Amino acid sequence: MVIIREIRDSDIEKGFLDALNNLLPPDINDKGYAKSILQEIKSNLLHKIYVAEDDSNGKIAGTTTLLIEPKFINKGMKVGYIEDVAVSKDFEGLGIGSKLVTYATNQAISIHNCKKVLLYCSAKTRPFYEKLGYKIAEDTVVMKFESLSESR
Ligand SMILES: CC(C)(COP(=O)(O)OP(=O)(O)OC[C@H]1O[C@@H](n2cnc3c(N)ncnc32)[C@H](O)[C@@H]1OP(=O)(O)O)[C@@H](O)C(=O)NCCC(=O)NCCS
Numbered sequence: 021m022v023i024i025r026e027i028r029d030s031d032i033e034k035g036f037l038d039a040l041n042n043l044l045p046p047d048i049n050d051k052g053y054a055k056s057i058l059q060e061i062k063s064n065l066l067h068k069i070y071v072a073e074d075d076s077n078g079k080i081a082g083t084t085t086l087l088i089e090p091k092f093i094n095k096g097m098k099v100g101y102i103e104d105v106a107v108s109k110d111f112e113g114l115g116i117g118s119k120l121v122t123y124a125t126n127q128a129i130s131i132h133n134c135k136k137v138l139l140y141c142s143a144k145t146r147p148f149y150e151k152l153g154y155k156i157a158e159d160t161v162v163m164k165f166e167s168l169s170e171s172r
Pocket of ligand 1 (some may be wrong): 042043050104105106108111112113114115116117118119140141142144145146148149151
């Protein structure tokens with residue numbers, strides 16, 4: 021069974037980067053450097069990283085990120101953005117990805133009062149999100165830079 025919770029520094033040593041590796045390799049060997057990135061992320065209270073922890077051994081099985089954007093429009097509405105959904109290869113197909121996205125979505129709506137939640141995905145992973153209630157929104161434009169590798 022997994023528990024979904026906010027990330028802790030010690031998760032860097034418990035498989036957090038391995039989980040992300042299934043999305044895109046972080047290519048970070050220095051754990052101290054990884055922790056400094058986490059510190060910077062945590063200094064922004066509107067930038068949340070959630071992890072799925074295997075409660076039998078403490079290993080991190082998956083992760084996702086939620087960014088909350090307060091806006092002026094629509095009476096100061098908030099929008100949530102879900103990013104970097106990844107489940108370690110060993111843990112795929114067990115419902116962990118669904119739990120992570122559902123948790124982040126519920127946090128966005130119930131805790132942070134977001135009026136909508138957006139996420140960017142490939143045609144390949146679209147059915148995964150559609151099963152969770154997400155719907156395709158058209159008219160999206162994107163600026164891509166070739167030097168960035170991309171798997172989704
Ligand atoms: C996509 C990913 C997060 C799914 O996580 P998971 O824990 O294996 O997914 P779940 O077990 O919760 O799957 C839930 C449902 O979605 C389906 N599903 C999962 N991954 C899917 C995919 N890539 N394409 C289509 N359907 C998928 C499952 O078959 C399952 O369907 P069911 O309820 O009818 O049995 C995981 O495979 C992963 O990390 N992939 C690599 C990184 C990635 O592509 N992330 C998404 C970036 S947008």
